[in-house]
Amino acid sequence: MEKILFKHIDFPEQYKIDVYIKNGGYIALSKALKEFTPDDLIEMVKKSNLRGRGGAGFPTGVKWGFVPKDSPKAKYLICNADEGEPGTFKDRWLLEKDPHQLLEGIIISSYATGAHLCFIYIRGEFSFGAKRLKGAIEEAYQKGFLGKNILGTGFDLDIILYRGGGAYICGEETSLMNSIQGERGLTRLKPPFPTSAGVYECPTVINNVETLSNIPHIVLNGPEWFSSIGTPTSPGPKIYSVSGHVKKPGNYELPMGTTLKEIIYEHAGGIKDNKNLKAVIPGGISTPVLTPDKLFAKMDFDSMCDVGSMLGSGAVIVMDETTCMVKSAQRMVKFFEHESCGKCTPCREGTYWLSRILERIENGGGEEGDIQLLLDICDNICGKTLCPMGDGAIIPVLSTIENFREEYEYHIKNKKCMVTPVRRFD
Amino acid sequence: MISKKIKGRIVELKEKFPQRKSAILPALHLVLKEKNYVEKESLKEIAGLLELPPIEVFETASFYTMFPQKKVGKYHIQVCTNLSCSLLGAEELVKYLEEKLKIKVGETTPNGMFTLSTVECLGSCGTAPMMQINEDYYENLTKEKVDRILDDLLKKQI
Ligand SMILES: Cc1cc2nc3c(=O)[nH]c(=O)nc-3n(C[C@H](O)[C@H](O)[C@H](O)COP(=O)(O)O)c2cc1C
Numbered sequence: 001m002e003k004i005l006f007k008h009i010d011f012p013e014q015y016k017i018d019v020y021i022k023n024g025g026y027i028a029l030s031k032a033l034k035e036f037t038p039d040d041l042i043e044m045v046k047k048s049n050l051r052g053r054g055g056a057g058f059p060t061g062v063k064w065g066f067v068p069k070d071s072p073k074a075k076y077l078i079c080n081a082d083e084g085e086p087g088t089f090k091d092r093w094l095l096e097k098d099p100h101q102l103l104e105g106i107i108i109s110s111y112a113t114g115a116h117l118c119f120i121y122i123r124g125e126f127s128f129g130a131k132r133l134k135g136a137i138e139e140a141y142q143k144g145f146l147g148k149n150i151l152g153t154g155f156d157l158d159i160i161l162y163r164g165g166g167a168y169i170c171g172e173e174t175s176l177m178n179s180i181q182g183e184r185g186l187t188r189l190k191p192p193f194p195t196s197a198g199v200y201e202c203p204t205v206i207n208n209v210e211t212l213s214n215i216p217h218i219v220l221n222g223p224e225w226f227s228s229i230g231t232p233t234s235p236g237p238k239i240y241s242v243s244g245h246v247k248k249p250g251n252y253e254l255p256m257g258t259t260l261k262e263i264i265y266e267h268a269g270g271i272k273d274n275k276n277l278k279a280v281i282p283g284g285i286s287t288p289v290l291t292p293d294k295l296f297a298k299m300d301f302d303s304m305c306d307v308g309s310m311l312g313s314g315a316v317i318v319m320d321e322t323t324c325m326v327k328s329a330q331r332m333v334k335f336f337e338h339e340s341c342g343k344c345t346p347c348r349e350g351t352y353w354l355s356r357i358l359e360r361i362e363n364g365g366g367e368e369g370d371i372q373l374l375l376d377i378c379d380n381i382c383g384k385t386l387c388p389m390g391d392g393a394i395i396p397v398l399s400t401i402e403n404f405r406e407e408y409e410y411h412i413k414n415k416k417c418m419v420t421p422v423r424r425f426d
Numbered sequence: 427m428i429s430k431k432i433k434g435r436i437v438e439l440k441e442k443f444p445q446r447k448s449a450i451l452p453a454l455h456l457v458l459k460e461k462n463y464v465e466k467e468s469l470k471e472i473a474g475l476l477e478l479p480p481i482e483v484f485e486t487a488s489f490y491t492m493f494p495q496k497k498v499g500k501y502h503i504q505v506c507t508n509l510s511c512s513l514l515g516a517e518e519l520v521k522y523l524e525e526k527l528k529i530k531v532g533e534t535t536p537n538g539m540f541t542l543s544t545v546e547c548l549g550s551c552g553t554a555p556m557m558q559i560n561e562d563y564y565e566n567l568t569k570e571k572v573d574r575i576l577d578d579l580l581k582k583q584i
């Protein structure tokens with residue numbers, strides 16, 4: 001597949017508006033504003049079957065269609081650039097290296113959804129990305145792609161770059177909106193959904209950086225072109241972030257539905273130091289771990305469900321035979337413990353206890369019955385939390401116990417790891 | 427005390443958003459950039475400048491990990507120890523830094539130069555292990571590289 005989102009990623013100075021325009025940028029914007037009505041664009045995106053790249057895979061055009069047409073309230077668009085799912089580093093590349101592709105997508109999407117103010121919520125730690133985006137936004141204002149009467153069409157749009165404060169949960173859409181309101185990033189109970197009552201209680205569309213970056217290409221090349229890439233139910237290109245024990249970690253743009261095997265062995269160069277593969281997390285640490293017999297599986301929303309996992313953010317974390325799965329689970333759960341917003345009890349208390357028990361096992365203090373205890377706590381979290389983070393937090397525990405129970409048993413019985421860890425930092 | 431220049435910029439934030447409370451996080455970032463931490467006194471000042479009850483600023487600030495309320499070193503070293511980084515030696519990196527700086531995680535060197543912390547994934551997992559010092563990312567770390575980075579920071583002082 002010819003690269004689409006990453007076509008100009010290695011171009012020096014692609015982040016500058018003149019270079020972006022020279023490479024064909026902002027033509028889609030002009031086309032969208034001058035040749036299409038907002039409804040046309042919503043239909044176009046529906047037809048393309050673009051699905052959200054933030055993790056849940058919700059059809060973007062359908063979401064846009066939920067925005068009430070007759071509401072007297074202001075409408076907002078939010079670009080979710082909080083990129084917090086461990087293992088994921090694709091949005092950072094997109095916004096640092098090709099920020100105008102994202103802005104062009106945002107402007108078109110705002111026009112389609114009737115928004116005149118857009119927030120880009122960028123994670124607080126991304127200072128460099130924020131600097132890049134700030135510069136790009138200023139350039140776009142100067143060229144008349146933002147502000148009043150864009151390209152003489154009468155459409156007005158302002159963008160506010162909003163920096164987070166270092167909280168994973170603020171990637172979840174309702175916490176993100178509370179955060180923009182200057183509050184603690186606690187989740188809200190849904191419904192109401194953001195499209196009816198989002199930020200400042202107004203209709204709000206929220207989309208991920210990669211989702212929005214696809215929009216100019218759909219406008220330029222048409223929905224049929226887009227849905228001819230990838231698989232019928234998960235069309236388009238996808239950026240896979242590959243990390244862990246591979247020879248060539250990095251971001252790879254490939255058609256949706258590329259197999260795990262191709263991603264790991266062809267693109268990421270295979271396993272580091274020619275060791276054997278033990279486990280793969282396909283979509284960031286909130287997705288169930290897979291064993292090497294699942295390498296044939298395609299990386300798209302539906303195929304990943306078929307093998308008992310999820311596409312998530314498409315962040316592939318590769319673990320070789322020297323990895324202790326109990327320790328990996330402990331690392332992952334510690335993250336969720338730290339990041340729980342604390343609003344609901346099962347998530348706040350449950351992640352605390354999972355973390356303590358895993359630490360105990362890892363440090364050689366495991367007791368008989370601990371595995372059952374872990375499973376019971378997971379059961380008390382599952383489906384009982386306000387947002388999907390609770391369900392995400394139990395996934396590392398459940399999926400490692402399911403696939404590597406013997407490592408837990410060995411750890412508890414022998415008070416040490418089943419594998420010999422290797423030194424990786426010299 | 428927040429400097430006069432930053433105070434002016436915080437006041438400007440008051441009218442920037444549909445609701446004034448939205449100015450809290452941007453104000454915290456401005457203070458953080460100037461001082462590396464945001465202590466209670468600054469929080470009160472922010473509340474005064476934005477004409478918000480201090481409790482609202484305390485409440486928001488304390489939720490987010492990026493705004494330490496206690497003084498940190500001139501250079502705040504934050505090592506990612508999430509999964510992808512720990513698969514490639516993040517814990518050994520932390521130990522190495524502890525030995526080198528003669529402090530434990532969470533502590534500051536007696537000369538006030540370095541504070542060492544561990545943090546969660548910083549979205550740089552393809553270049554693990556990595557750390558952030560103040561605003562900058564340092565990636566694909568080795569012992570040699572860490573030595574050089576810290577030496578360079580110290581040299582900048584002289
Ligand atoms: C705990 C949690 C964390 C999330 N973090 C992010 C994130 O960092 N970036 C993101 O785009 N979506 C994240 N999401 C998904 C958002 O809630 C939302 O579904 C997404 O921004 C919608 O955009 P999309 O339809 O374009 O994917 C997260 C969801 C949950 C439950």
Ligand code: FES
Binds near residue numbers: 548
């Ligand atoms: S795991 Fe360390 S940067 Fe992502």
